[in-house]
Amino acid sequence: MKLIIALTLFCLPSLFGADWKPAESPLTTPWTLQVNPGHALPEYPRPQMARKDWINLNGLWDYAIRPQQDSAAAKYDGRILVPFPVESALSGVKQPLTPEQRLWYRRTFTAPSLKGKRLLLHFGAVDWRAEVWVNGKAIGKHEGGYDPFTFDITAALRGKGAEEIVVAVWDPSDSGPQPRGKQVLNPNSIWYTAVSGIWQTVWLEPVPEKSISELSMIPDLDGRKLRLTVHSDSPGDFTAIARLGGKTVGRVSGKLNQECALPLSDVSPWSPDAPTLYDLDISLGSGDHVTSYFGMRKIEIRQDAAGIPRLFLNGQPLFMIGPLDQGWWPDGLYTAPTDEALRFDIETLKKLGFNMCRKHVKVEPARYYYWCDKLGFMVWQDMPSAMPKGHTAVRRGAAGDLEFTAPEDAIFRRELEALVRNLANVTSIIAWVPFNEGWGQHDTNNILKWVKSLDGSRLVNAPSGWEDRGYGDMKDMHEYPGPGMYPVTPGRASVLGEFGGLGLPVEGHLWWNKRNWGYRTFEDLAKLQAGYEDLMQKLEPLVRQGLAAAIYTQTTDVEGEVNGLMTYDRKVVKYDAAKLAEWHRRIIAAGR
Numbered sequence: 001m002k003l004i005i006a007l008t009l010f011c012l013p014s015l016f017g018a019d020w021k022p023a024e025s026p027l028t029t030p031w032t033l034q035v036n037p038g039h040a041l042p043e044y045p046r047p048q049m050a051r052k053d054w055i056n057l058n059g060l061w062d063y064a065i066r067p068q069q070d071s072a073a074a075k076y077d078g079r080i081l082v083p084f085p086v087e088s089a090l091s092g093v094k095q096p097l098t099p100e101q102r103l104w105y106r107r108t109f110t111a112p113s114l115k116g117k118r119l120l121l122h123f124g125a126v127d128w129r130a131e132v133w134v135n136g137k138a139i140g141k142h143e144g145g146y147d148p149f150t151f152d153i154t155a156a157l158r159g160k161g162a163e164e165i166v167v168a169v170w171d172p173s174d175s176g177p178q179p180r181g182k183q184v185l186n187p188n189s190i191w192y193t194a195v196s197g198i199w200q201t202v203w204l205e206p207v208p209e210k211s212i213s214e215l216s217m218i219p220d221l222d223g224r225k226l227r228l229t230v231h232s233d234s235p236g237d238f239t240a241i242a243r244l245g246g247k248t249v250g251r252v253s254g255k256l257n258q259e260c261a262l263p264l265s266d267v268s269p270w271s272p273d274a275p276t277l278y279d280l281d282i283s284l285g286s287g288d289h290v291t292s293y294f295g296m297r298k299i300e301i302r303q304d305a306a307g308i309p310r311l312f313l314n315g316q317p318l319f320m321i322g323p324l325d326q327g328w329w330p331d332g333l334y335t336a337p338t339d340e341a342l343r344f345d346i347e348t349l350k351k352l353g354f355n356m357c358r359k360h361v362k363v364e365p366a367r368y369y370y371w372c373d374k375l376g377f378m379v380w381q382d383m384p385s386a387m388p389k390g391h392t393a394v395r396r397g398a399a400g401d402l403e404f405t406a407p408e409d410a411i412f413r414r415e416l417e418a419l420v421r422n423l424a425n426v427t428s429i430i431a432w433v434p435f436n437e438g439w440g441q442h443d444t445n446n447i448l449k450w451v452k453s454l455d456g457s458r459l460v461n462a463p464s465g466w467e468d469r470g471y472g473d474m475k476d477m478h479e480y481p482g483p484g485m486y487p488v489t490p491g492r493a494s495v496l497g498e499f500g501g502l503g504l505p506v507e508g509h510l511w512w513n514k515r516n517w518g519y520r521t522f523e524d525l526a527k528l529q530a531g532y533e534d535l536m537q538k539l540e541p542l543v544r545q546g547l548a549a550a551i552y553t554q555t556t557d558v559e560g561e562v563n564g565l566m567t568y569d570r571k572v573v574k575y576d577a578a579k580l581a582e583w584h585r586r587i588i589a590a591g592r
Helices: 002-010 339-351 366-375 406-422 442-452 525-543 577-590
Strands: 059-067 079-084 103-109 118-123 130-132 139-143 149-152 161-168 202-207 212-220 226-232 237-244 247-255 259-265 277-282 289-294 301-302 310-315 320-323 356-359 378-382 430-433 474-479 495-502 547-553
Touching: 079 237, 079 577, 118 130, 139 149, 139 356, 149 430, 212 289, 226 237, 226 247, 247 259, 289 320, 310 547, 320 339, 320 577, 339 366, 356 547, 366 378, 495 525, 525 577
Parallel strands: 320 356, 320 547, 356 378, 378 430, 474 495, 495 547
Antiparallel strands: 059 079, 059 103, 103 161, 118 149, 118 202, 130 139, 130 161, 212 226, 226 259, 237 247, 237 277, 277 289, 301 310
16 A cells, blocks of 8 residues: 555646646547646556556656657657657647657656565557666667567666656657558548557556466356466466455466466356456465456357358357447547546447447557446457558559568567457457458468467457458458448358448537548438438348448547547537437347
């Protein structure tokens, strides 16, 4: 408890926030003014491997933007609010970072008393290449804009007084070969403002010399057990206790770094209608203790009574309907202003009658998936697209795929493997989507099979839209406004990975006054509602013919796109929620 109390005192706004305010932005959200520089995103950021003692380093850091070749920042330009990207209004800076520059961060902290423990420095995500120093000592480097990373900084600590952290970030955005989703230096059409730097929580954590580094949890619904692996840098034993509603329903002791079975006396499957989660406590003899949670569910492709391949959840056919979800915010860009804001999007989509979303070429912080798990909302998780500069039709191979160079392919595979590994325990993720519409698509079937080998407990979608190569659990059509479907294929589910895109610009809630667009644009809310209902009338017979899922574009307006169910600022839901929910219930029922 001492660490938590010290943190609260250290982060008082009167000490740390007097020189900060959000930069001007075309739009704010209902949560913009709730952001407190002394208490930014205060929730523990990793719900599936949580420790009691930790120190949140979110808050105001010194920042500088310097030429890429500079080896240090001789002086700093001002204060930036971590963990909001430098291009965002909530960073307080709102400046672009070019590929010829680096972004420097600096702050100090007081280390807790370790008494034989180690001190870990965690980063939720930094886009793209991060180099870290503590008290002038180089700690390490990480490349990858979407995965968490950790450094042991114990050896670099002074042990008394102020300890200094310096972080340098280089981000080539769309001029480089790395996965970057929809980020571009010149936003237009379906491409959005580039995001650079620290964009997820930074925190410190004291741990024993022998500690847990990672968990692997695979639900085995048929076997009434959890397949559990507790990873550590050291050998040894662990004890795990599973609870449901406070009652112990499973206990096991096992060897670190070896998979074991955790049998469950009470098995209650997780689903969108009943999102049951088990609490999990894991302890080592060294004194390390983490809390976690898991859900028991099974996703597969099976034939229904008519012999049609459909998506089955927990042994029952379930039609999946939800929006394409970009995960962008007008105030924080990649970073939601608050945890409440993250939850709001999911709760709103459930009120509209959706049971899932396709997280589109972006990865979210762990707390987003926690809310999906807790509230009951399935996720198809895209890999952020990579499209190295210079790729054109000329560079396509005989099979139609892009021809990546070996370094380009290595970057893509490293970040794709990190995505699958880091989100592998998320109950709500039921499918991986490695490629979208040919964007950076290369060596297609081999990569799809590789992802399946990394995680056999989930579905792997073939390229979502356009560029199918004959492999994958789903054959995925994109059709605007649609709807449409591919003929049913033996062993593969026919899904509609994108459709709709009905647009309505709402005055007073627009990022740009001009350049706004939708796949079809309507004049008022009534006509927009009628257009959506027309789509649903056309969708229902396709479901009866064998369509297994449908993804509507999209959750919110984003920058110039005005085809959202909500405005970009989340202040207007454009549709009658009750009517949409009624339509979606009919569509889901048709799939049964």
